[in-house]
Amino acid sequence: MLTILFDGVAYGMLLFILASGLAVTLGLMNFVNLAHGAFAMAGGYVTVVLMQRYDVPFVATLPFAFLVPAAIGAVLERTIYRPMYAKSHLDQVLFSIGLVFMVVAAVDYVMGSQQQLIRLPAWLQGRFDIAGIGIGRYRSFVIAICIVLTIALQYVLVRTRFGSRLRAAVDDQQVARGLGVNVGVIFSLTFAVGSGLAGLGGALGVEMLGLDPTFPLKFMIYFLIVVTVGGRSGLTGPFTAALLIGVVDVAGKYYVPQLGAFLIYALMVAVLFLRPQGLFAVAR
Amino acid sequence: MTMALDTPRPALTDLVGKTLSRRRRWKLGEVVFWGLTAAAPFMLPRGMLLLNEVAILALFALSLDLILGFAGIVSLGHAAFLGAGAYAAGLFALHVNADPLTGLVVAVLAAALLGFLTSFLVLGGTDLTRLMVTLGIALLLFELANSFSAITGGADGLQGISMGPLLGLFPFDLQGRTAYLYSLSVLFVLFLAARRMMASPFGLSLRAIRDNPLRASATGVAINGRIVLVYTIAAAYAGAAGALMAQTTQFVSLDVLEFHRSADLMLVVIIGGAGWLYGGIIGAILFKVLQDAISLATPQYWQFWIGLLLVVFVLGGREILHGLLARSRTALAKLASRRAP
Numbered sequence: 001m002l003t004i005l006f007d008g009v010a011y012g013m014l015l016f017i018l019a020s021g022l023a024v025t026l027g028l029m030n031f032v033n034l035a036h037g038a039f040a041m042a043g044g045y046v047t048v049v050l051m052q053r054y055d056v057p058f059v060a061t062l063p064f065a066f067l068v069p070a071a072i073g074a075v076l077e078r079t080i081y082r083p084m085y086a087k088s089h090l091d092q093v094l095f096s097i098g099l100v101f102m103v104v105a106a107v108d109y110v111m112g113s114q115q116q117l118i119r120l121p122a123w124l125q126g127r128f129d130i131a132g133i134g135i136g137r138y139r140s141f142v143i144a145i146c147i148v149l150t151i152a153l154q155y156v157l158v159r160t161r162f163g164s165r166l167r168a169a170v171d172d173q174q175v176a177r178g179l180g181v182n183v184g185v186i187f188s189l190t191f192a193v194g195s196g197l198a199g200l201g202g203a204l205g206v207e208m209l210g211l212d213p214t215f216p217l218k219f220m221i222y223f224l225i226v227v228t229v230g231g232r233s234g235l236t237g238p239f240t241a242a243l244l245i246g247v248v249d250v251a252g253k254y255y256v257p258q259l260g261a262f263l264i265y266a267l268m269v270a271v272l273f274l275r276p277q278g279l280f281a282v283a284r
Numbered sequence: 285m286t287m288a289l290d291t292p293r294p295a296l297t298d299l300v301g302k303t304l305s306r307r308r309r310w311k312l313g314e315v316v317f318w319g320l321t322a323a324a325p326f327m328l329p330r331g332m333l334l335l336n337e338v339a340i341l342a343l344f345a346l347s348l349d350l351i352l353g354f355a356g357i358v359s360l361g362h363a364a365f366l367g368a369g370a371y372a373a374g375l376f377a378l379h380v381n382a383d384p385l386t387g388l389v390v391a392v393l394a395a396a397l398l399g400f401l402t403s404f405l406v407l408g409g410t411d412l413t414r415l416m417v418t419l420g421i422a423l424l425l426f427e428l429a430n431s432f433s434a435i436t437g438g439a440d441g442l443q444g445i446s447m448g449p450l451l452g453l454f455p456f457d458l459q460g461r462t463a464y465l466y467s468l469s470v471l472f473v474l475f476l477a478a479r480r481m482m483a484s485p486f487g488l489s490l491r492a493i494r495d496n497p498l499r500a501s502a503t504g505v506a507i508n509g510r511i512v513l514v515y516t517i518a519a520a521y522a523g524a525a526g527a528l529m530a531q532t533t534q535f536v537s538l539d540v541l542e543f544h545r546s547a548d549l550m551l552v553v554i555i556g557g558a559g560w561l562y563g564g565i566i567g568a569i570l571f572k573v574l575q576d577a578i579s580l581a582t583p584q585y586w587q588f589w590i591g592l593l594l595v596v597f598v599l600g601g602r603e604i605l606h607g608l609l610a611r612s613r614t615a616l617a618k619l620a621s622r623r624a625p
Contacts, residue, residue, distance in 0.1 A: 026412075032412060032415070080595070080599065083599065084598070087598070088411075089358065089410075089411040089412060089415070090352075090358050090411065091598045093358070093360065093415060093550075094550055094551070094554060094594050094597070094598050095594065095595055095598040095599070097547050097550070097591070097594060098590075098591040098592065098593070098594025098595040098597075098598070099591065099595060100591065101547075101587045101588065101590055101591025101594070102587075102588050102591035102592055102595070103591075104587060104591075105585045105586075105587045105588030105591065106588060108584070108585065109584075109585055109588075217543065221419065221420075221423060224416060224419075225416075228412065228413065228416045258431050259427070259431060261423070261427055262424060262427040262428065262431065265420045265423045265424045265427065266424060268416065268420050269405065269417055269420040269421060269424065272405075272413050272416055272417050272420070273404075273405050273417070276408050276410070276413045
């Protein structure tokens with residue numbers, strides 16, 4: 001029972017890291033990017049390729065899993081994403097679905113459609129017992145990384161100059177510009193970091209979520225749920241929502257496996273019906 | 285004061301009436317278009333199966349156009365109603381009665397019921413909430429159909445459906461001739477109904493809601509009621525498309541509820557142009573021809589090209605295409621008017 005709770009928390013933490021970039025672009029910048037999962041998949045494949053072809057140890061691949069998607073994100077933001085900011089939600093949806101379709105087919109072509117497997121180092125395998133609760137080593141590792149990242153993110157967003165500039169740019173672009181904030185650069189940086197975090201999450205998730213070319217489509221809905229259910233006013237809402245979803249999903253799949261993901265979708269529809277602005281949103 | 289509010293000014297009512305009746309009038313191009321579709325079996329006897337798919341997709345697109353193009357409700361889960369109709373028609377044919385028309389009615393009612401019940405979920409909220417809710421409902425249905433494999437056949441699908449002859453007279457043939465004419469007639473009848481609806485005060489009020497909900501409600505349009513009604517109607521249309529699909533292919537699988545159905549449908553409506561009843565039909569024709577051509581060339585990776593098309597479309601291709609369409613339409617109209625006198 002507690003093991004399930006622990007696994008759920010690990011899963012939720014991972015979801016939060018995966019979706020944190022989306023929490024900023026969709027939640028704060030109000031840009032619907034359904035292709036967010038593609039960056040996560042990029043990170044996952046960076047790790048897989050480095051480990052399988054170049055024998056790089058798992059932990060050493062993680063920085064690359066952050067940097068490569070971040071670079072891709074920065075380039076794409078500068079070139080094709082920027083014109084989309086001003087367009088309608090419908091256009092943004094169509095555009096990013098198109099991107100997802102392209103990425104899924106392209107990755108299938110290059111990497112093949114099979115599930116990718118990686119061998120974790122020995123010190124991350126297996127589990128240990130604390131007071132009779134089985135705790136996976138890898139899951140504790142993931143939780144530890146995610147906690148550090150979450151604290152860092154919250155700190156950057158709330159306490160630093162960059163964070164306050166970002167919040168200003170999101171709240172009112174024109175005024176922020178007028179005050180000398182370089183909105184374009186801030187958005188590029190934010191987008192890149194968000195993509196990088198997604199990539200890192202994707203790399204960490206190869207072991208827990210699996211990795212194949214349909215990853216962006218399979219998990220798209222989960223990321224969206226985290227952000228829309230969490231509310232779009234900061235990172236605390238999505239964080240709580242991610243934990244909630246992680247625990248409910250793991251418990252649901254364990255106790256009533258025949259329902260599959262039914263519980264999560266039902267939860268989402270119910271929350272959005274009762275609180276269209278999200279579970280933890282403050283009315284604006 | 286209340287008197288003045290209750291009775292609209294006669295000049296205005298007159299103007300609205302005139303505009304609407306002008307919209308209702310049939311244009312030459314439309315007659316030619318439907319004539320061509322009816323003559324298609326003689327011109328393209330081998331393309332019946334593909335044409336049948338086009339007609340069904342056109343009906344499905346018409347359904348999305350009703351809510352997206354006219355009422356401005358975005359939906360990423362329209363496959364829910366297609367699937368509901370398909371499964372209803374399939375199960376009905378399998379367990380109750382193999383008559384196609386009865387099955388069609390049953391499927392339409394089932395999808396309309398689902399549409400009515402879920403319409404309340406899209407009433408409030410922003411575009412984003414609507415996208416999520418509709419997507420969620422489609423996913424829910426997919427999971428349900430997957431879980432209750434005893435009824436739906438799960439991943440294997442509903443097998444062994446055999447349809448009775450249409451009207452008791454025309455059996456479904458292998459070339460798909462009956463199937464196409466059946467789908468085309470259903471499309472035509474439902475298109476007529478949609479055409480009439482959208483050129484009525486009801487259609488006008490939907491556009492008002494799409495353009496500015498606040499102003500629409502200020503002028504006395506009961507927004508919620510209208511949205512529930514149009515959403516239910518659109519669901520019924522999609523259910524009819526699902527029923528046609530199930531009956532003419534005599535097979536239903538989880539594929540009808542897949543996400544790509546809803547996403548492709550968006551593309552179909554956007555290619556042809558939303559908010560224009562022929563948009564869905566033209567989009568369906570272009571989409572199917574394109575799909576056929578691409579999947580002949582690269583069967584496995586055809587989604588890549590669909591994706592590229594979407595991206596290019598949103599980044600600026602749409603204006604170009606619709607400019608071309610508009611120009612050719614005016615050219616055709618000029619041609620027709622020159623011939624007419």
